[in-house]
Amino acid sequence: MKVQTEEWRRFIPGVRMYKDKKTLFYNGEKLWEGDGSSGRPLIYDEEERNTWQVVIILPGVEVIPEWTFWSCKNIKTVIMADTVRRIEYKAFFGCDSLVFVGLSKNLEYIGYAAFYWCESLTSIFIPPSCREIDDEVFERCRKLIILGLPQNVQLGAGVFQCTLLMTKSPLELDEDGEYNEEDEEAAVQWVKSINNEEAYALHRACSSFNPLPEIIHALVKRQGLSGMRSPNTIGITPSQYLAANTFADISENNVINSYILDMMGEAL
Template sequence: MTLFYNGEILWEGYIYSGKPLVYDEEERHSWEVIIVLPGVEEIPHGTFNDCCNVETVIMSDTVRRIEHRAFQLCSSLMFVKLSTNLEYIGGWAFYFCDSLTSIFIPPSCGYIDNYAFKGCESLTMLGLPQHVQLNQGLFKGTALIKKSPIEVDEDGEYDEDDEDTVIQWIKSINNGEAYALHRASASYDPLSEIIHALVKRHGIKVMRMPNTIGITPSQYLEANTFVDISEKDIINRYILDMMGETV
């Protein structure tokens, strides 16, 4: 079932002592797709808390804020397309969204609050502009942090004293000339001309070259919610170039 969300308040009170409004628990558990309609600027606190069967969320570009715990415990959530005008992601916003493997943050976003993606145990792919301010514990318990050089326990927890080091590492994953194509493929609105130029320079095999956490440009490009080009397009153009033809 698909919910076309119009911005109404769907949750009242604190998460563990609050209650759903408008829709009962059975109906909330029936949603598989959430489409946030144009005109909605904010997804309020706890709106989709424990909507455990939601798999897809697509936001209109009017959304500017995702408030605290808005998608907490959406354990089936696999695909999220954020607003291109998003400015803020609240604390615990995607807390324990176990099935989420990737998230791509638009450059309009300036701040992501505490523990926003904590417990997203499948999360490995991240598109993150360098200027975004990150608060504490954002990626604790994720597959991403378990690939880091930071000492973590089996649950992906680490000492709070390591927080600055963690943030620096996250923002440096695709730094350096060797990972220019990874950066381009994970970026907001990656330009086909830049990607094509990098592939032409290094050869088509570079699309399958893993970075330090094992992710390839091909994987970033396929998962990136802001792209309008595909690996197939890139390969076809590369082949035509090698044949001396133009597109």
């Protein structure tokens, strides 16, 4: 589900049906007071919070406060305006139906355990503006495996603990899927190196911020269309990266059409 910026400007804050989904148009106000289960909801009660399927963070919002969407069990989609700079402590903790997050292109910081226990989340793409991802941000996101991650972002401890991604790592894990604390630096280096080999240049291009069509086209021309379906060491293909990439303005169909037209031109 994508929402164009010009559409957002027409919406006032509040809850309404949008494209057949119960949607909160969020303006940055505080929605939860206190810590987790010992705290209390503000503005909307817990019953109402559990009806939301989509959250759209409206333009002008710069900070998503701590605990804001804590344990909103039915939110599946979150789309952020590019004004958002910070996601604070446990803002989306326990949103276990969440499958799609479109982060702000200007995001700078993701706070401690912000997406902890979002068990349905399979992919996340971090913009290069993000300088720090605090401890345990994606811990226990059990299905998370597709990742777009800038090399210069600072990762806290246990950011990807107990995720499908880490089960593909060479690290020794315990029965709960956790690695030892002394392996933290090795875990960070491994996550950042997944697509660094030259053989995975196409994977790297498709998972990058704002993938460039000319670069992808050149790589596909060199490797052939089969390169789009070639898995890396964790089993993810360039096609999967591109389809999940929230910052991509190009699709696999665009890549295929461009390749075919180019080949036809050469043949003629």
